[in-house]
Amino acid sequence: MNIVLILAFLFFIGSVIGWGIEVFYRRLFSPVDGVKKWVNPGFLVGPYLPLYGFGLCMLYLLASLEKYGGIENVVLEKIVLFAVMAVFMTLIEFIAGEIFIRGLKVELWDYSDEWGNIKGIICPKFSFFWAILGALYYFLVHPRILTALNWLSENLAFSFFIGFFFGVFVLDFCYSVHIVAKIRRFAEEYEIVVKYDELKEHINNSRRLLREKQKFIFAFATEIPFTEHLRQYAVKVRDRIRNSEQKDTK
Numbered sequence: 001m002n003i004v005l006i007l008a009f010l011f012f013i014g015s016v017i018g019w020g021i022e023v024f025y026r027r028l029f030s031p032v033d034g035v036k037k038w039v040n041p042g043f044l045v046g047p048y049l050p051l052y053g054f055g056l057c058m059l060y061l062l063a064s065l066e067k068y069g070g071i072e073n074v075v076l077e078k079i080v081l082f083a084v085m086a087v088f089m090t091l092i093e094f095i096a097g098e099i100f101i102r103g104l105k106v107e108l109w110d111y112s113d114e115w116g117n118i119k120g121i122i123c124p125k126f127s128f129f130w131a132i133l134g135a136l137y138y139f140l141v142h143p144r145i146l147t148a149l150n151w152l153s154e155n156l157a158f159s160f161f162i163g164f165f166f167g168v169f170v171l172d173f174c175y176s177v178h179i180v181a182k183i184r185r186f187a188e189e190y191e192i193v194v195k196y197d198e199l200k201e202h203i204n205n206s207r208r209l210l211r212e213k214q215k216f217i218f219a220f221a222t223e224i225p226f227t228e229h230l231r232q233y234a235v236k237v238r239d240r241i242r243n244s245e246q247k248d249t250k
Contacts, residue, residue, distance in 0.1 A: 005159060009152055010060050010145070011053035012165050018052020043100075043108060043180060043196055046172045048165075051096050058088050059137045060145060078138070085134030090127045097121030104180050105187030107195045183230065190234035192241070202233045 022041035042049045062085055071077040098121065100106045112120035152158055187194050 005152075005162075006060075006149060007057050008162055008166070009149070009159075010057045011050075012048075012162050013053075013145075013148075014056025015048035015050055015053035015169075018049045018055070019047045021052070022049060039197060039200070041108075041197075043106065044169075044172050044176050046168060048169065051092065054092055055089050056137075058092065059085055059134060060142070062088065062134075063138055063142050078135075081138070082131045082134045085137075086127050086131035089130035089134065090122050093126070093130075094118070094122045101193060105184045105193050106180055107193050108197075110195065179226075182226065186227070186230040186234055190238060192234060192237045194233070194237075199229075199233050202236070203229050 019041065023038065026039045026041060027036055042051075044050075062081065066077070066081055069077055069080065071080060097108070097119070100108055101119070101121070107120075110120050111117040111123040111126065114123035114125050116125075117123035183194050183199070
């Protein structure tokens with residue numbers, strides 16, 4: 001089968017499943033302002049996370065190259081494979097974090113409280129989780145991925161749905177980039193980095209009458225102009241930074 005179609009299929013599967021993983025992880029283990037909530041992760045509107053899509057493609061390629069490793073000890077071979085998977089997944093995470101923080105002034109996640117973190121983007125704890133995820137993928141998912149690819153090769157009509165997914169994905173991406181571009185302008189003006197989930201929560205707090213499902217899907221839909229929300233949020237962040245600096249000087 002064409003490698004482009006394979007990677008497109010894996011990106012589709014990985015993005016959707018990864019979104020589901022993040023939704024439940026944030027609901028169960030990552031409370032917002034001390035409260036466990038359903039949060040739509042990432043900067044896109046729809047139910048997909050490109051980071052996991054790229055990650056699944058990477059895991060598939062690494063697992064497929066296993067036979068070229070040249071390590072005779074099976075256990076050692078698997079340990080090295082999972083370590084390499086963790087390194088590459090951490091690298092993808094770091095690149096994505098750098099692009100958003102440095103280029104777009106937007107922070108999608110924050111590991112600054114974790115031991116050994118680098119710029120709050122990556123840390124040993126989550127690199128270890130990537131290694132575990134790589135092992136789970138290898139033993140539980142990869143064999144089924146191969147079966148799914150065989151099925152896809154015999155049912156190429158399904159590629160229509162993959163194309164439909166990418167069509168919606170591109171529209172969503174363009175819309176979200178437009179939102180992020182506005183955020184970037186304000187972030188540069190106020191010389192701050194915007195915590196994306198915190199901004200969503202700030203907007204949600206100003207529209208309590210909306211149902212939780214509406215807040216979950218339409219994070220930036222509000223009667224107040226979006227730019228006004230950004231001004232309020234920027235002032236709030238600058239006040240918080242100023243108060244923190246004053247405490248440090250005492």
